[in-house]
Amino acid sequence: MKIVITGACAVSARNVLRSLKMSEKFKDATFIGWDMCSILYGVYSKDFDRLYKVPGVNDPMYREVIQSILEKEKPDAVMVLPEVEVLYWAKSPFDVPHITPPADFCELAISKRKLFNLLEGSGLIPVSVDLSREDAFDDNYKLPLVFPMWVRDASAGTASGKGSFKANNITELRAWIMINTGIDNFQISEFCPGGNYGVLCLFEHGKLLKLAIAERLEYIMAKVAVSGITGNTSKGRFLNDEHIKQQALDTIERVCKVTNSVMHGVVVVDMKADANGIAKVTEINIRYVAYNSLLASAGFNLAEYHLLTAMGRSNELTPEVEMQFPKNNLWLRDVDAIPVYIEEHSDLHIGDYVSK
Incomplete structure (x- = not known):
């Protein structure tokens, strides 16, 4: 069996590969x-049996190069992972087994601005508005939100916490916008101090097949980012929470309704809890999160489920939609280290030790 994984040099793709190598069904593929x-690490890490360099999806040669690889390799399925590539395949698919969300859904979800405009007034999102550079430095412009507020890059497909910052006053807001010269589109939102969640969902023709909730607790190299958020989680846990689940599914349903779409494929709804503990949607990712292999370590192999569904073998999935996670589970990631899943975590006290 031969499987293609796109965006192969990135952390998310290498974690998908790790998950599939844990699978009894695909480990020998x-x-x-x-x-x-x-990302040169991904080039030389030798994770894949073969790794092709390809142009970006906006390059006129992309389709010709991809078609030639597909004709040469004749894969049994393709897992399309980067958001811009998911959008491309949703609009202009290749004749090979794969799944992506519908094109119109992708077009809306990939844009934070379009998503927030759709959900405005629903109670599902933090109160948010766009902010231009000109308005930020105009003394006559009245900010529609009070401090502290969250500011971030509002461009489509951004990741890794790009442009994210908690501004406590106008001086900090202007300073942040001034130093982020590479960002043209900012969004300001009410600051949500509560939990940070990702809801990972797999659908097949409108049916929810699998769902898992992760809470991000800490970030890799958080001290180097002013916001404390680098986009790569170092510590987290898996949850079972009906409120978070329903907020995420309601959001997906609303986007499907307005785009006249039948949900299909993998999406991740990111959420942040407000001061009252209400989970608010911050974005919909039409891609995997970087820590996805930890689900496989916990016994919930989303990459395996995705691939089986893409190959028309969803009948082989176990019937439960969610896995019930142990209350004290914890997972850890670090630079140059294999992620670790702990089923039952307890804090060490002075004098305690752990052994192999």
């Missing part, structure tokens, strides 16, 4: 990757 190869 030949894994082919392709990527623009700007």
Whole structure:
């Protein structure tokens, strides 16, 4: 069996590969990757049996190059992972087994601005507005939100906490916008001090097949980011929470309704709890999160479920939609280290030790 994973040099793709190598169904497959190869670690880590360098989806040569690889390798399925590539395949699919959300859903979800405009007044999102550079430095412009407020890059497909910052006053807000010269579109939102969640969902033709909730607790190299958020989680846990689940599914349903879409494929709804503990949607990702292999470590292999569904084998999935996670589970990630899942975590006291 031969499987292609796109965006292969990125952390998310390498975690999908790790998950599939944990799968009894796919561990012996030949894994082919392709990527623009700007992340050199992914090029030389030798994770894939073969790794192709390809142009970006906006390059006129993209389709010709991808078609030639597909004709040469003849894969049994393709797992399309980067958001811009998911959007491309949703609009202009290739004749090979794969699944992506519907094109119109992707077009709306990938844009924070479009998503927030749709959900405005629903109670599902933090109160948010766009902010231009000109307005931020105009003394006559009255900010529609009170401090503290959250500011971030509002461009489509952004990740890793790009442009994110908690501004406590106008001086900090202006300073942040001034130093982030590469960002044209900012969004300001009410600051939500509560939990930070990701709801990972797999759908097939409108049916929810699998769902898992993760809470992000700490971030890798958090001290180097002013916001404390780098986009790569170092410590987290898996939850079972009906409120968070329903907020996420309600959001997906609303986007499907307005785009006349039948949900299909993998999406991740990111959420942040407000001061009252109400989970508010911050974005919908049409891609995997970087810590996805930890689900496989916990016994919930989303990458395996995704691939089976793409190959028309969803009948092989176990019937439960959610896994019930132990209350004290914890997972840890670090630079240059294999992620670790702990089923039952307890704090160490002075003098305690752990052994192999």
